[in-house]
Structures are given as C-alpha cells and as structure tokens.
Amino acid sequence: MSVENLGLKPEVIPTDWRAGADADAVEAHLNKDGEKAIKAVCVVHNETSTGTHSWIDEVRKAMDAADHPALLMVDTISSLAVMDYRHDEWGVDVAICGSQKGLMLPPGLSFTAVSDKALAAMKTAKLPRSYWAWDDMLELNRDGVFPYTPPTAHLFGLSEAIDMLLEEGLDNVFERHARMAEAVRRAAQAWGLELWCRDPKYHSTAVTAVKMPDGHNADAFRKVVLDTFNMSLGTGLNKLAGKAFRIGHLGDTNDLTILGALAGVEMGLRLAGVPHKQGGVDAAMAYFAETARTASAKAA
Amino acid sequence: MSVENLGLKPEVIPTDWRAGADADAVEAHLNKDGEKAIKAVCVVHNETSTGTHSWIDEVRKAMDAADHPALLMVDTISSLAVMDYRHDEWGVDVAICGSQKGLMLPPGLSFTAVSDKALAAMKTAKLPRSYWAWDDMLELNRDGVFPYTPPTAHLFGLSEAIDMLLEEGLDNVFERHARMAEAVRRAAQAWGLELWCRDPKYHSTAVTAVKMPDGHNADAFRKVVLDTFNMSLGTGLNKLAGKAFRIGHLGDTNDLTILGALAGVEMGLRLAGVPHKQGGVDAAMAYFAETARTASAKAA
Amino acid sequence: MSVENLGLKPEVIPTDWRAGADADAVEAHLNKDGEKAIKAVCVVHNETSTGTHSWIDEVRKAMDAADHPALLMVDTISSLAVMDYRHDEWGVDVAICGSQKGLMLPPGLSFTAVSDKALAAMKTAKLPRSYWAWDDMLELNRDGVFPYTPPTAHLFGLSEAIDMLLEEGLDNVFERHARMAEAVRRAAQAWGLELWCRDPKYHSTAVTAVKMPDGHNADAFRKVVLDTFNMSLGTGLNKLAGKAFRIGHLGDTNDLTILGALAGVEMGLRLAGVPHKQGGVDAAMAYFAETARTASAKAA
C-alpha cells in the first residue's frame, strides 16, 4: 500500500539506486531539521529489489552525530538470518521481518521487534494505526497468549527454523550466504554483465541484481528461463523494471543449488540471445572449490 | 486492535448480547440519520464469542427500508463454508473471511470480497487506510499476480479445501453443521445448562456458547477439561468472560468427533463439580442416530 | 502366506481361542518331545484377531521347566509400545514388530530382534530362508548401512515416535492403554455384550474383540457403522468371521477418541438392530472420570 493512503507524508532522501543508503545524506538531512520534527528514519537493511545492503550501524552513527531523537526503523525482511543484524547494539527502535526469506518458511508470518523508546512514542502518537498498535499484543503475550488468531503452523515451523540456524551457527550461516553471493557475482563478471549495485561496499549477500545489456529486456529473458528450465528469476521492480533480473541466494540453499541456478541463467542468456561470455558457472565453480577447501580445513 | 486507533468513531447499536443483530434496531438507527452521514453498517454473520447467528438478509432489508446508502460490511470469518452466505444476493459491499474456520486450513490467510459500490467509495475516501486500500491488489490480480508476497502454501490448501467442500456439496456441508449444532444444544439441554443465545432464531451452527451456572467460573471448568482430557474449549470473551464456555462444531468435524468433545465436557462438569444432570452425550447420540437414519435413507 | 508354502511343518498346540496361550500346554507338549526335535516355540504376544494377551514370561518358564532347547519366537506386532515386553529378561530369541501399531507410524517398516542363540541357529540351519537370513543386515549395519534400500521416511518417523514414547514414559504409555481397554470392556458389559476373550487374565490392552449376539452378523453391523459414521471397526478373522467385531485402543489414542469410537458403536448397534442395552458410553465415561481424578492427583 502507498504510505500516502495511511495519512503519512514521508520525506524520501534521494539516493543512488545502485548503492545502499547513504549515511552522510541521512546526517545532513537530519541536521537541517532544526525543530526535530522528523519522527523516524526508515531504512531497508537489505533492499531486495536492487540487491543492495545498507549499513544500519552507519545510519545509527549519523543519527547520533546529528543528535536527532527520531526513531530508527529497519526493514529486515530479507536480511534476518542471512546477514548480521544487531537490534540493541545498533539502537534500532522498530524492526520488521517475515518468515519467507532467511527463516526458510512459507510466507504467512511476520513479526516486529520494538524498543522502549518506540513503545513510549506509541503511547503519545496520534496518527491512526493498526500494525503499529502493539498494546493488545504486548499485554496478552505476557501470559503467552495472542490477541488474535496466531498462525500456529508457522510458529512451529519458526521454532524448527531457529533450531536449524543455531545448529549451523549464525556465523556459519552468514558466511555461507557471503560465499554464495560472491560466487554469483563472479559468474556475472565472467558473463561480462554488470551488477546493478555498483559499489562493493553495498553488495547484498541475500540477492544479486544483474543489469541487462542495453537494448535487451530482462523480462523477456526471464520468460525464456522460466519456460525452458522451470526456474523463476526475480523481476526488476520499479526503476529496474525490464532492466535487471535477480538471483536469490538466501535461506535453504547451498553451493550446488546455486550452481544449478547459475547454469539456468547461463543457458537462458544463450537461448534468449543476450550478448554475454560463457564461463559464469565455471567461475563460480572455481570459487566454490577454492573456498570449500578452506572451509574443510577450518572445520578440521 | 481498537477501531479508535484507526481514527474511526463507530456508533454501536446496543443489542441483546444473547441474540443476533436486531434488524429493526438497525432500521430505526438509520432512519434517525437524516443526513445520511453513516458510511457503513457492519455486522458479524456468525458471532464466535456468543454463538449467535445474525441474519444478513434481514439487515439488508432494514437498510433498504430506511432507504439508506450506507455500505453493508460483513464479517464471515466463522460462517463462510459453515452456513449459507450470499454476497451478491444480499447486497453485501465488503466481506472478510479467513482460512482457519470453515475452510479447514491453518490460520495465515484472509481475504475480502468487495462490491462495485465499495470500490467507488474507496476512490473518494479520505480516511487513512491499509487493509482497505485495494487498488494495488486489484490491478496486479488482473495479471494473476500479487502486489505483496502471497501465502502460497495456504493458497494450495485453499484450493484443496474448496474441492473437498464442493465434493461434499455446499448444501450437505451446511446441513452437517446444523445437525452437529442441534446435537450439541440437546446435550446442553440434557445437562440442564442454559445456552448463551436465548433465541433459537439466532442459534449458530458453527459454535455453541453454554452459560455456566451462577457461582461457577467457566475458566476454572475449562482448565479442568484441558488438564484432564487435553481438550481446549473456547473461552468466554468480553462480557462472557468466566460466564460461558464454547464448543466449536465447524470445519472438518463429524458425529463422532463431536461426541468425543461432548464426552469431555460431560466428564469435565463432573470433575469440576459443576451442578448438572448426566445424559448429555446420550441425548446427542439419540439425535445423531435418528437423523443418521434419515440421512441414510435420503442418500439411497 | 501359509507356512506350508515355506516348507515348514508346524505343530499347532490346540488352545482355547477365547484365551491366551496356555503355558501348561506348551510345557506338556515339549515334555513329549524326548528327542528335542522341536526347533522353536512361536507365540503371539498380543493376538490382534481375538483381543487376547499371551504371557510370554509364563511360556519362558514352561520351556525352562521342560528343559527344552527350542528357540522362543514372539510376534510383538500389536504389543510393542502398548504393553510391557522384555526381550532379554524373558529370554526371547526372535521377536518381530512393525511400525503401524503402538509405534504410531504408517505401515511400511518392520524389524526384528535376535538373540545370540538365534544367530547361532541361523548359521547351521538348512531350511531355505529369506526373512530369516540376517547375515547381510548384521554385517552392513555394523557400518551404519543397510544391505537393501531402507524405508528412510519411516526411520525418521520411528525416531520421532520413540521420542514421544519416552517423553510420556513407557509406564505411563502402558497404563494409558490399560485404562482405555478397561473403559472399552465396561462399555461392552453395559451393552450386555460378551467379550470374545473370556478369561480376564488374558484381556488385551491393545484391542478388544466383542462377540456378536447369536443370529446377528458382525460384518453387517460393521458396515452400518462404516456407512453411517465413517468409522472402520476391525473385522472378525478366521474362526471369528462374522461372530465378533474389534475395537482398537492402541497407539495415538486418548480418552476422548475412545469415547467417540464407543459412541459410534453404541449408535451402530441401535441402527443395525442388534439387541443391547444402552449405557456403554456412560459406563466408559464414568470409569474415565473416576480414574482421571486419580491420575490427576498422582501427577500432583
């Protein structure tokens, strides 16, 4: 839904769509807000549509440097359990997440983490709200109960997903995603295709958006891959529509499933007549084989 | 969430909590609204907390008699696929439902049906909204796509649930629920307990609320049943807290599961020291056996 | 399959089909075997078709008293995880079991427990065999491997089932089955129907066979119950064909599911015109309520 429908008038800080959030721009913007009227800074930790990772700790430091009391709100939908996220340490006030990405469940469950500061703000807030009215939930949760019908099947799944993540170890989970992301980037480089995110600092470990060569439509290419290999690549959203396709490498994935996906892309590029060099899968295999050796040694 | 949080100022028509919605009261209320300022009449088709069934067709007639242009909005959460519901015929403008009752799925999916009149109202409405902003959904659904991540697993389940309901036949589904409700009411009567809904016209075929004898707490009784027989009876909500317990008889249930549930209640009443007469299960069995014969003959 | 097909010539000790194995008869039979030619004594721990429980420890003592070297082989298909079974303590040489009874899994997995004495016998045995050729299995199991394709899905299920049983506690599991069996017998008594097993010493805690009144066919009655209430009662097998029906009360069952089943039987008796007294479900409820109190107190 558009936030305008909610009666909100958000100020959007213009940014490079091919990089993550610019903490300096946040600081400059807040510094101009002499009356401290801005209520919250909203950042997406991992921007799924562009494959960019924003650094929440830098945004936090920018807010502190501007000495601004706004709440920090973070969308962790596609980052939680994929890359490091530190709610308390980074002073995040509101974070939202869902079941269907790093937590490896079907869609159908989302949840939020809220700071004391956010709770205090809720009590004095006057804007109409539904998702942001946490009172009933907090009160009934105290007795282990939900105010509304909870998605029970998903909660059992969430419990199992958390067990799996802890068994692997969160550091290993993050490293696994980083390895897969690097392999995908090496494949794209070998194909001679550009990454949408042009600054390595902001490369996402959850999803990689690949820019289509000019004159070629990403959706036509995606259709060839879907029709021929039964693999659905992410579409380019908004400003990226038709200009990029996306390869997800998060959740319950591993070296071989990623290589299968890259093979589908490489063959699809050929079948769709998209100019490219072969060797993407080879580059990814080379990287996986090298780093697998390391991983193996480390475990021993 | 409280509707006040949403910036709404609802007028609640006082009614008998032990009956369904009073269509005459709706008509009288609308007649007083000379300026036609009321935007919508909201009714719950089956009120889960009290076990009462409101007659939507009567509310429709009341609105027509008052010649009032308000929208008619109906909560069918616990009625759809349990009792007859006719969206178009009754001129309902907005209906909401969920997966977890008559549709026999886990919680996690809800959906809405909207009339042209409601869509027109949305376009001119100025109140902030999120659930009520249907534009994106309608536009993308045209191509078979969702604007947000859809609960795919539930959608597959919904497709299967609908197949099951159509295979049984909706009329048979409604009749099955009516039989189970009658059996439960006969059991309550045999126990000498009062039904919360005191007017048979409004008896729900989805859930029956049973009034506790004065001086006995329904939640203490419910705890005995849960601890002893691992059966969770519905609690009394709001004004019924502690005063009633509820027996659900909707969805994937049949004669024998209902009798198992009634046996749990009858034994629980004994163990909790609630004054009652025995014979509730016997009364339900007698009714089931009689009507089973009929059903059998009818099928032949 | 008939054992004759296997080239075996079993001696069957005639016994009362309405009681368990007669240990004295076993002892007498072995005493007549001066040349110790009998290779094995085969007993069914819980005879599913008649609802009788044979006492393996008594058979063991009979064999010891006869000083006979035969192997003791026990069918525990419907007894394991339902009633106490002590393979080593009772000196059993070969026991077989399956997944689909007390272990609460779908059918598809069976397994065997074998003593050193049985292994030694296998090495010198000359009869053709397939199930009884354990060499390959033993040898490969040493490395955690199966000689043939193992039913992997069932093995995961077995692991979970064992966790569930140990969480409940085996003694509690056995007591739960004993309570359910007693409730079923009280229901039968209240109906004025005879139990097939006429000696309480041999009453099974896994399944109860109920004798049909003379002149009434058990299968006609079972068909009424199946058609009307979608509940499949066990048929009478062999000598019991048409003369008895069986109520299983083993595995993942509890007081309320058993009462639902008994209600189906009681209504079925009425609908099928089988002479009986009402009150079976009432008798079972009374027993469950009484003993539930005790159980509750004990847990406290």
Added chain:
Amino acid sequence: MSVENLGLKPEVIPTDWRAGADADAVEAHLNKDGEKAIKAVCVVHNETSTGTHSWIDEVRKAMDAADHPALLMVDTISSLAVMDYRHDEWGVDVAICGSQKGLMLPPGLSFTAVSDKALAAMKTAKLPRSYWAWDDMLELNRDGVFPYTPPTAHLFGLSEAIDMLLEEGLDNVFERHARMAEAVRRAAQAWGLELWCRDPKYHSTAVTAVKMPDGHNADAFRKVVLDTFNMSLGTGLNKLAGKAFRIGHLGDTNDLTILGALAGVEMGLRLAGVPHKQGGVDAAMAYFAETARTASAKAA
C-alpha cells in the same frame, strides 16, 4: 539375500559387466537345455550398479528362437517410469518394481506383475516360497482388500505419482530421462573419464556409472563430494567397488538439478585430485541448451 539361502541353484550366464544382458548368450544357453529343465530366465531391465540397460524384447526373442518354455522374469526396480517397459507385448511372466525410483516415492512399497503362465507355474511349484505365493493376495484383491497390512501412505503417494507421470505423458517422461542421461555422458566425456558401460547400445537412461582412473579410489572421491557438497553419489557395487561412482538421473529431476549434481562432481574431482579435464558442466549445458531449443519448438 543370497538366492542360495532360498534353496535355489541359479545358473548365471557369464556376461560382460560393462554391457547389458547378451541375448545371444541366453539363446545359446537355452539351446543346450535339451530337457527344458530351466524354469525361468531372470533379467534386470536396468542394472543400477553398472548403469546398463538390458533389452528385454531381445531376450524374449532369444527365448522364442530357442523355443524354450522357461518363464521370463524381469527386475524393473530402477527402470519403471524411466524407460519404456512393455509387460504384455514382451511376454514377461513376472516383473517386480518398487516405489523409490522412477515412481518418485519414499522406499517402502514394492509390487509385482504376473502372467497367467506364472500363476499356473505357481500352482504346481514345490519349492518353498513367501514372496512368490500370490494366492492370498490375488484372492483378497478381488474384493479390493489386502491379505496383510498395506502401506497405505505409499499407496496414496503412488496414485499421485501416476497422475504426475500421465500428466507429463510417458513418452515425455522417457525422453526427459534420455536427455539427462546424454548430458551426463557428455560431461563424463569432457572430463576425459570413461563410462563403465562401454557399449552405447546398453547405456542406461536412469543412472550412469563412471569409471575412476586407475590408481584412484572411487569411494575416497565420493567421500570428498559428500563431505564438501552434501551430495551422495552412488557407490560402486560388487566388482565395481572402488572402481566407479554413479550419477542417478531418474525420477523427479530436471536439467538444473542434474547440472547442480554435475557441478558437484566436477568440483569434487578437482578437490580429490582425480586427473580430469574441466568442461564437463559446460558440455552438459551446451547439450541441454541445444535440445531445449528443440523441445521448445516441438511444444509450440
């Protein structure tokens, strides 16, 4: 189990382990059996351990040419629903199959198809038997019933699997397997590794066995792949122990899963220090892309 345990004295026709059954050798062997004492010719349709496909129609012709009355018995465990099999047309008397290969189910269900000639033989046969005693099954199946506890969950799965196969179309299913097999062979060729099956006539479309270079142990290589990429390759069995590894490409597989598997092999060869040329995955991709184009065109 060894057939010797069953009291059978099979004559094994020596054959090239790197090819399928030699129909000429069968004919020659039968011609020497002047007294027609041989009861049955047993052939494995698809030999899983060597990746060889035997041509049942040729064996049938050889038996006819020898005018020999022996039964023709075929193991279709890993061939049914993968490659063409014609029970009646080829005059097969006994075929066995299982759920866990082309039928895409968990292990736990096997079944047999029997000709009238085999049934007649059973009636006069004197050898002890268990699996081969079909009387009870045939008699009870007539009424839709099983003589023993059927694996119900698997039967539901089988019904679904058959629906899936028929929806794809058996010819398409066979062609899909043939394409995947060819891609795997091209990968092996590109690696410079030998196929175990040295005669293309006998190449299996279900599984490909690849010969290890002399001086390298297949099991050591397999362990590297399992430990590093969590992929379990088939081991070499019997005479192939340590000398070959196997890549399965049957059942619920497609181009991309096969390419993921081939990538695991190619990286494993590198990590395990097995001499090979790179380019196996590239060769398979090239083949898949070429033939995908064809398939696409054909569908249009």
